[in-house]
Amino acid sequence: MDWYIGKEWNDTARGLQKKVLSLEFQRVEKPLLISTVEFTVKKPCLNLGTRPSKYLASNETQHTLEMGTADSPIDCYIEILLQQFVLGETSACSIITKTGERLQFELKLDRIVSNIQIDKLSAGEIYNLSLKYKEKGVTMYKAHPRFACDYFSRAAKLLITYKPFDKLDEEKNGIDNHALELLFVQIQTNLAACMLLEKRYEHVIYHTQFVETQEQPSEKSIYRRALAYYYLKEFEKAQKLIERVPQYEEKREFSKLRDNIATSWKSSNANYKQLVQRMFS
Known part of the structure; x- marks a missing residue:
């Protein structure tokens, strides 16, 4: 595995990591931002808890995923992780949550159904x-x-x-x-x-x-x-x-903001006058 440059990938800002476990090359290809892929969840996710995920919370292991369709944070991260895979790759993946918990799971990229360049x-x-x-x-x-x-x-x-x-x-x-x-x-x-x-x-x-x-x-x-x-x-x-x-006075949010502006503006002018007086007293 030493020859494979991408055997480990990290995104520290998002708390994402993957380590390559095995490669079954068919061709060297990675998913693009606009792609549909088929992948397998090789092991159930540790520490998922009640966090929503179309893929990790499912009893099914094989999934089809269209990039750019995630509607939960975990699934957004799965899309990002899969974009770092090559076809036939199996990797151990992890996501560190805001609370410091580490979600751990294994994914295999089985097939790239479609790949479109923007x-x-x-x-x-x-x-x-x-x-x-x-x-x-x-x-x-x-x-x-x-x-x-x-x-x-x-x-x-x-x-x-x-x-x-x-x-x-x-x-x-x-x-x-x-x-x-x-x-x-x-x-x-x-x-x-x-x-x-x-x-x-x-x-x-x-x-x-x-x-x-x-x-x-x-x-x-x-x-x-x-x-x-x-x-x-x-x-x-x-x-x-x-x-x-038009008729902003009759619209609650606008009327309230207008009042706040007037109050703050008046206070700001008063503070400025006091400052000037102290400078020249």
């Missing part, structure tokens, strides 16, 4: 793949926002390759440029929600830049951008954004 996809196919990632992210957002953010990021990176969207021709590229623009804006708005949870307010501002140029941006995007400005103490910018929303 750069071979048409604009229409890129749109469909990005939409799938976006929908998966929305599904996972409430319970697992960090994994949702990963899905949204994947979708955004795919769409960025086709900017500027107005260069696309529906007849030639298989997709209307307005559809790509709309999906990209939705994904940016979703990313802004993730960034707010992580208190990365500058990133929220970056992801919602489109609010300044669109005539009628969504209320979600306006609210998230205004909230980021509020936390950055850019009170005037936050207030102007809120006042763009």
Whole structure:
């Protein structure tokens, strides 16, 4: 086994590890980001507990997996692990959880059913793949926002390759440029929600830049951008954004944020005056 360079693989940031136990080469091929594979769970998972997993919690040992369809953290990690396998490989795998527990199991990559390179996809196919990632992210957002953010990021990176969207021709590229623009804006708005949870307010501002140029941006995007400005103490910018929303006074979230802005702005001005007075007293 010494000749095999990939006999051990680690992703310390995610707490993932695999060690090769055996190789039954048919051909040297690894799963890509867009692939469908068949694999076997060789040994039941230790320490899985009640954690959801379509594959490790199942009584079945053989599974078919389509990359980019996981809807639980464990299954997201299984996808990442399998992308490091070569065809016919059996490896001991582990996942270290937030609480420090080590999930241990063995997988064998039996077959790569399909393998597609992203750069071979048409604009229409890129749109469909990005939409799938976006929908998966929305599904996972409430319970697992960090994994949702990963899905949204994947979708955004795919769409960025086709900017500027107005260069696309529906007849030639298989997709209307307005559809790509709309999906990209939705994904940016979703990313802004993730960034707010992580208190990365500058990133929220970056992801919602489109609010300044669109005539009628969504209320979600306006609210998230205004909230980021509020936390950055850019009170005037936050207030102007809120006042763009028709009848904002009648909308509870906007009205409450507007009141918070006014209170914080007043307090900030008072503190500044006190500071100036102390400097010149």
